[in-house]
Amino acid sequence: MSDPLLEAPTQTNPSHTLALSQKARPYLDSRPWYFTTLPYPLSLFLAPESQERWAASQNLFLASLIADDLPVAYAYLEDITERFGKLNERVMALQGLYQEASAKDTKALEDVVKNYDELLKTDPTLMAIRKRRVAVLKGVGRIADAVGDLVLMLDASPTDAEAWAELADCYVSQGAYEQAVWCLEEVLLVMPNAWNMHARLAEVQYIQSQKMSEGSGEQLKTLSESMRRFCRSIELCDDYLRGYYGLKITTARLLAILEKVKKPPTASSDLVAGDLAPPKVATVYKLNELATAKLAEIVRRSSAEEKGWDGYSGAELKAAKAMIEKDTQKIER
Amino acid sequence: MAIASIALNVIGVIFLSHAVYSAYEHSLLPSTSASPSSGSYLLSVLDPKVNLPVDITIETLVSVVLLCAGVVLSSANLKPIQWNVWAGNLERSKDARATKEVGVGGGNPYAALEERSGFLDIRGEMKGFAEWKNKGGEGRIEGKKA
Incomplete structure (x- = not known):
């Protein structure tokens, strides 16, 4: 049985955020009397301490903040601050979040950033506050400053995969695909089994290859690498819709290009770097077939609502369905 | 059996x-x-x-x-210990993703790398959520990655 209070509100599921924000006030009122009357260490005598309570508090705080229910959010923030202290790094970040959300105009937002700067002056190792600062800068469109901050942060803490992923996202939004690919490779160095990041990297490489001159060796190389990354994400995760969708797109594109290129290089183009030669047409064709078959299976079993096949998002399924239909139409013609 | x-x-x-x-x-x-x-x-x-x-x-x-x-x-069925089987199960079924207690369940542990709660753009989220709600609250927030 799942406890919805323990699931954090996410962008992809706004109805969950809505449900959480509606639960926030009743949950707040249902706190037992002793919970609010005694300060933290003494309250332990009366109430058992549970992780669930605080995880739920944080999620409800975020949800009511997103739903613009500031008074309720403030009550949760007070609870959390009372329990964990003002100097706790995560509490500081949550307080920053509240200030950002309640800022009326750009001036107030600048004050929040100044406040972050003050905090960082006293303790430069507050990573949570550094991340907040980056998020504010990115939110107001100062991407260059955000990137500068992130680079500084990653110099100090190069194993922070979340920050690498954020930096990659900043670069993608600016069209700097080469840098983004590099950052995503760093993410994969830290977390080599993250199948969604393999797929993300493949997506960025696919976009990158679309901007290159048609049929050039460079495009062929990037595209085949993208295809291989999608293959890796599928290898790490069975029935990965995103992976198969990407595999289908990249192989279709590769087939079109390999047809045009008279003689694709069969050996490695750069022996020093040791990169692989582009795949054979027959292999790409087989992979394309496999992706089509798998996508069709996923769509079929999900729309038949088979047991244990309800986890795919509706929009992704729709896209996959549309692509299969487009494909079959092409063949009929 | x-x-x-x-x-x-x-x-x-x-x-x-x-x-x-x-x-x-x-x-x-x-x-x-x-x-x-x-x-x-x-x-x-x-x-x-x-x-x-x-x-x-x-x-x-x-x-x-x-x-x-x-x-x-x-005895009960064996639990999958192969990475791809376990991961595929998380993608496929909502049940496998359910959060049962703190630190147990919750789906793809690497989804955090794409949601990045540390870099939460709270003002953007608020705006997106308000628009989503005004439009009748169906589907997902537009302009965000699926």
């Missing part, structure tokens, strides 16, 4: 208790409890001094084998 394993277990337990009880009764018979051999290589303290008939021994062994098979067959 479930019925077969239960039957095996029940039969095994019955035979085992029967064998144990028979052995006990047998040891009480004065005529048979005499020491069978004088030339035993066991220490005299360790020698049970019982001459057990072969059928009781066989019954014990058979019942233990039956019980072993029954217990193994009636």
Whole structure:
């Protein structure tokens, strides 16, 4: 049985955020009397301490903040601050979040950033506050400053995969695909089994290859690498819709290009770097077939609502369905 | 399979208790409890001094084998320990993603790399959520990655 209070509100599921924000006030009122009357260490005598309570508090705080229910959010923030202290790094970040959300105009937002700067002056190792600062800068469109901050942060803490992923996202939004690919490779160095990041990297490489001159060796190389990354994400995760969708797109594109290129290089183009030669047409064709078959299976079993096949998002399924239909139409013609 | 394993277990337990009880009764018979051999290589303290008939021994062994098979067959299915099977399950089914308690469940642990709660753009989220709600609150927030 799942406890919805323990699931954090996410962008992809706004109805969950809505449900959480509606639960926030009743949950707040249902706190037992002793919970609010005694300060933290003494309250332990009366109430058992549970992780669930605080995880739920944080999620409800975020949800009511997103739903613009500031008074309720403030009550949760007070609870959390009372329990964990003002100097706790995560509490500081949550307080920053509240200030950002309640800022009326750009001036107030600048004050929040100044406040972050003050905090960082006293303790430069507050990573949570550094991340907040980056998020504010990115939110107001100062991407260059955000990137500068992130680079500084990653110099100090190069194993922070979340920050690498954020930096990659900043670069993608600016069209700097080469840098983004590099950052995503760093993410994969830290977390080599993250199948969604393999797929993300493949997506960025696919976009990158679309901007290159048609049929050039460079495009062929990037595209085949993208295809291989999608293959890796599928290898790490069975029935990965995103992976198969990407595999289908990249192989279709590769087939079109390999047809045009008279003689694709069969050996490695750069022996020093040791990169692989582009795949054979027959292999790409087989992979394309496999992706089509798998996508069709996923769509079929999900729309038949088979047991244990309800986890795919509706929009992704729709896209996959549309692509299969487009494909079959092409063949009929 | 479930019925077969239960039957095996029940039969095994019955035979085992029967064998144990028979052995006990047998040891009480004065005529048979005499020491069978004088030339035993066991220490005299360790020698049970019982001459057990072969059928009781066989019954014990058979019942233990039956019980072993029954217990193994009636145990729960094995959990997937292959990475791709486990990950595929998370993608495929909502049930597998459910958060049961703090730190247990919750789906793809690497989704955090794309949601990045540390860099939460709270003002953008608020705006997106308000627009989503005004439009009737269906589907997902537009302009965000799926």
